[in-house]
Amino acid sequence: LANILRFARRYDEAIVAAQEVLRLDPTYGPAFHTLGLCYEAQGQIDRAIESYKRSGRPSGNLGHAYAVAGRTQEARMLLREFEQRYRETGTGAGGIAQVYVGLREYDQAFDWLQRMVDEGAGATTLDDGSKNLRPADRKPVRRSRVRHPLRHPQQPRSAAGGAGRH
Numbered sequence: 001l002a003n004i005l006r007f008a009r010r011y012d013e014a015i016v017a018a019q020e021v022l023r024l025d026p027t028y029g030p031a032f033h034t035l036g037l038c039y040e041a042q043g044q045i046d047r048a049i050e051s052y053k054r055s056g057r058p059s060g061n062l063g064h065a066y067a068v069a070g071r072t073q074e075a076r077m078l079l080r081e082f083e084q085r086y087r088e089t090g091t092g093a094g095g096i097a098q099v100y101v102g103l104r105e106y107d108q109a110f111d112w113l114q115r116m117v118d119e120g121a122g123a124t125t126l127d128d129g130s131k132n133l134r135p136a137d138r139k140p141v142r143r144s145r146v147r148h149p150l151r152h153p154q155q156p157r158s159a160a161g162g163a164g165r166h
Helices: 002-007 011-024 029-041 045-054 060-068 072-089 093-102 106-118
Strands: none
Touching: 002 011, 002 029, 011 029, 029 045, 029 060, 045 060, 060 072, 060 093, 072 093, 093 106
16 A cells, blocks of 8 residues: 555655554565655655665665765665676666666666666666656756667667767
C-alpha cells in the first residue's frame, strides 16, 4: 500500500503506511526504503538518508541523497563500491547513474544510463516516481546538456550522434 501511495505522490499517506509496516516488523528493509523515497521527494533529505541507511543495503537512492545533501565524500565512497560491484556482477548501472545525477555530473550519469539501455535493462527500472534522477535544484536536465543522447540497443554507435543531437 505504501508504494502505491508513493507512486500516486501521496507521500504523507505513504509514510504513514510504511510506518505501520515497521510497527509490525521493525526490521523490514523495503519499508525503510519506501520512507526514504517519500522523504526525499518531500525534500527532507536528512530523514531520507537515515531511512535509506536503515533499509539494510546501500542503494543509488542513498548515494543520490548524500550528494543532494552536499555529503559528496560519502556519495563518492558509495560510487566506488557500486562501480566495483558492477565490475564484478554487471549489475547496478541505474544506481550509479542516480548518484552521478545528485553530484550534477550529467555526462557520467548518461553514460551509465546508456549502459543500462545497451544491456537491455532500459530506463523503466528507474521510473519509480522518486524524482531522484534530478539534481538538487530540481531543474530538469535537457538532453542537449550532454555529449551523447541515449540510443536504442540495436542502434549503432555512429547513429547516436546524428539528427538527435542539439
